[in-house]
Amino acid sequence: MTSLAAAVIGAGSQGRVHAYGYRATPGVSPVALADVDRRAGGELAEEVGIPRVYQDYHELLEANKPDVVSVCTPPATHREIVEAAVAAGVRAIHCEKPVALSYGDALAMAATATGAGVRLTFNLQRRFDPLQLFAREQIAAGAIGDVVTIEGYCPNLFDWGSHILDLILFHRGDAAPSWVTGQVDVTLDRHVYGVFVETASLTQIAWPDGVTAVVSTGREPHTPVLHLENNLGLVVQGTEGRVDISGERCAVHRFGAPGLVKESEGDRDPARWDRGVDPKIVSGTREAIRDLVTSLETGAPPVLSAENALRGAELIFATYESSRSRRRVTLPLDRFDNALLSGRDAGYWSPTGELHSTY
Numbered sequence: 001m002t003s004l005a006a007a008v009i010g011a012g013s014q015g016r017v018h019a020y021g022y023r024a025t026p027g028v029s030p031v032a033l034a035d036v037d038r039r040a041g042g043e044l045a046e047e048v049g050i051p052r053v054y055q056d057y058h059e060l061l062e063a064n065k066p067d068v069v070s071v072c073t074p075p076a077t078h079r080e081i082v083e084a085a086v087a088a089g090v091r092a093i094h095c096e097k098p099v100a101l102s103y104g105d106a107l108a109m110a111a112t113a114t115g116a117g118v119r120l121t122f123n124l125q126r127r128f129d130p131l132q133l134f135a136r137e138q139i140a141a142g143a144i145g146d147v148v149t150i151e152g153y154c155p156n157l158f159d160w161g162s163h164i165l166d167l168i169l170f171h172r173g174d175a176a177p178s179w180v181t182g183q184v185d186v187t188l189d190r191h192v193y194g195v196f197v198e199t200a201s202l203t204q205i206a207w208p209d210g211v212t213a214v215v216s217t218g219r220e221p222h223t224p225v226l227h228l229e230n231n232l233g234l235v236v237q238g239t240e241g242r243v244d245i246s247g248e249r250c251a252v253h254r255f256g257a258p259g260l261v262k263e264s265e266g267d268r269d270p271a272r273w274d275r276g277v278d279p280k281i282v283s284g285t286r287e288a289i290r291d292l293v294t295s296l297e298t299g300a301p302p303v304l305s306a307e308n309a310l311r312g313a314e315l316i317f318a319t320y321e322s323s324r325s326r327r328r329v330t331l332p333l334d335r336f337d338n339a340l341l342s343g344r345d346a347g348y349w350s351p352t353g354e355l356h357s358t359y
Contacts, residue, residue, distance in 0.1 A: 004028045004091075004293065007064060009057045009081055010072030011035035011044040014096050014123070014285075018070040019048040021286040025293055028068065034060040057081060061088035068292070071095040074193045079105040082120065083112050092119040092292055097162040099309050101195060103317040104336030110306040121292050121302050122309035124166040125284030128291075131250040134262045135236070135243050136171055138252050143260075144238030147172070150213035151235040156190075157217045157316055158197045160232055165312040167245075168205070168213050171236055174308055177205045181328045182319030184340065185218070188353035196341060199351070203319040324348055 006022040008015050011033060022030040033050045034057040035041035041053045054060040061069075061084060069085045071078055075098045085093050093113065099122055100106040113120035126132055139147065150168050154160035169175075184198040191197065200218025233246040241254040252260040288304050295302040318329045320339035343349055 004067040004296070005031045005064065006068045006070070007032040007034070007060055007066035008050070008070045008072060009034045009060070010070075010096075011037065011040045012072060015070070015072035016044055016048070017282050017285045018072055018094065018096075018123075018289070019044060019050065020282060021289040022068075022070070023048055024286050025290050028289070028293060031066065032060045032064045058084060061085060061090075066090055068092045068094065068296075070289075075099070075195060076101045076193075079109050082109045086112050086116045086118050090118060092121070092296055094121050094123060094289060094292055094304075096123050097309070098158050098193070098195075098316075099162070099313040102336065102338040102341075103313060103333060106310055106313045107336065110310055113306065119292065119295055119302060120306040121288065121304040122306065123285055123288055124163060124304055124309060124312070125288045126163050126167055127170055127303055128284045128287040131245055131247075131262060131264060132167060132170065135234075135245050135250045135252075138243060138250075138260070139171055139236060139238070140173075143240075143252050143254060144236065144242055145240030147211050147236060147238050149211065149237045151237070152213065152215040152233070154215070154217055154232045156192055156197050157184075157201050157203065157215070157319060158195060159192045161201075161203075161215065161217060161316055162312055164215055164232065164234065165203075165315045166308065167234060168215070169308065169311055171234070172207065172211065172213075174311065175207055175209075176311065177315065177331055178208050179206050179328050179330050180204065180315055180318035180322055182322035184320065184323040184349075186340070186344070186349040186351045189351040196344060198320075198340060199353070201319060201323075203315065205315060 004027060006028050008019050019030055022028050030048065030050045032052040033041050033045045034054040036055055038055050045053045067090060069090050071081045071093060073081060078095055078100050082093055082095060100109060110120060152164040152168055154164045181204045183202050185200040186198055188199045190199055203215040205213040236243040244251045248264045250262045291303050314333050317338060318331065318333045321335050322329045324339040324343040
């Protein structure tokens with residue numbers, strides 16, 4: 001196909017990952033970058049070899065008419081940038097997670113893209129992780145019998161929970177859950193990407209076939225933010241065994257039979273591209289971008305479709321709503337705000353602890 005022009009909006013750590021991902025994708029040329037911090041934008045553009053830099057993403061869209069745009073800004077700005085990119089005539093948008101500031105914003109973004117025939121994906125790149133793919137193959141092949149429960153853990157629900165919930169859905173074949181029950185603790189005034197988040201939380205998810213999942217958050221990072229491998233994981237329990245998946249290994253335990261272990265191979269790319277960024281994040285994002293380009297070529301749905309991302313976002317906002325309303329929340333979710341933020345404004349929660357774990 002004709003070479004695609006790509007642009008990156010946001011020059012932070014994820015902007016760097018996306019920029020290198022485009023540079024490594026055949027048939028794609030990164031032509032422009034925008035960031036409100038002109039210096040940061042200029043430094044990344046020079047590093048990656050992107051010819052044009054802007055402070056205003058509107059100017060970038062107007063001047064370059066890119067085919068593909070990556071949105072690597074804080075979640076509060078995702079909707080406005082996605083809608084502007086759609087209006088500018090882009091063919092595809094790859095947006096960072098968390099998906100949006102509220103469930104209503106998430107739905108609106110997807111509807112805008114779908115209505116214009118624009119492919120919208122979200123960078124839940126762990127679906128491309130070889131360990132997760134190995135685990136899914138083993139589960140689908142019946143290595144642990146029928147799935148009974150799934151347990152997940154991570155530092156916070158809004159950001160890292162996006163990955164854990166998406167992976168739970170991935171290992172369930174993206175079957176739609178039927179209800180969510182959640183509880184949140186907001187003792188501390190904690191923010192992630194400028195958004196107020198819970199101090200700790202518990203989420204229970206159920207499917208019509210009786211399978212349930214539980215996710216707990218609140219583990220404090222003891223390593224740099226982008227290297228939390230020991231603070232994020234899944235355990236899939238089955239009738240004949242279980243699968244333990246962390247950032248470094250996947251172990252398949254089969255009752256009364258030998259198990260299987262797959263270790264992480266790390267990033268084999270000699271360039272590594274790891275200036276403060278986990279190489280596996282780079283590798284997964286690169287695969288996500290290549291899959292999106294293939295989707296444009298073939299018409300096949302992309303792996304990281306907005307539909308899948310919305311289902312995970314729904315579970316996050318349903319957890320917040322369940323805690324606010326003190327009830328089981330039946331899905332699909334019928335409240336479109338962010339109940340954690342709305343609840344704080346209404347006086348449901350009054351965090352008193354000191355600010356921490358902000359990035």
